[in-house]
Amino acid sequence: MALEDDIRILSGVGLFSELTDEQLRLLAFGAEEVRFAAGRVIFAEGAAAECAYVVASGRVVLYRDGGGEAVALSRLGEGSIIGELALIAPGKRLTYAAAETDVIAIRLSRSLFHRILEEYPEVAARLHARMLRDLEEFLKRIETIAPRFAD
Structure with missing residues (x-):
């Protein structure tokens, strides 16, 4: 995808609504495009959370382990952000995410986001x-x- 496409997609994410065009450009320039084939796990529940993903195309399903069985919590499409808390602070993934269809996502690292906040x-x-x-x-x-x- 082109840088302008990434900027357009990022500008539609609520978390980034406060960013100027210049700041969105910096965010997009430092981001990484990643692709996931349908059925591929994007991240696992309990894994270290070091980045967030913005869905550029395709559909992602968030699951939670329900006593050894995967329980679908939500389906997310273009413009959705996944794992945004990882941009703020380290932690563990509360769900696992898998590509329901082929997915193109914009991977945003915590260090990139923090650099923008510091600047x-x-x-x-x-x-x-x-x-x-x-x-x-x-x-x-x-x-x-x-x-x-309540009881």
Whole structure:
């Protein structure tokens, strides 16, 4: 894919909505295009999370181990980001991802993302505010369904 295609795809990802065209260009320039054949595992549950992927084409399924059986949690297509928490901090994958169809993805490393945040601290501040809003909304949704799980 061309650099302009990567920039277009990255610009549609909510996490990167605060980035300028110049910053998106830097992100795209430092990213890596990767391809996965249908059925191939992209990352395993419990593996070290060192990068995120943005689906450029194709469809990815996220699975979780449900007592020795794979349980599909969601299907993601073009413009979806997978494993975005890996961009912020080290951790383990909470799911495993597999290509449902042939997939082209944009691989973004944590070190690349951190370099952009260090070079543009205003982006880091806006990202922090956005993540805080997202977390607050998530907690509100949990509060609304929590009574269903009470004893």
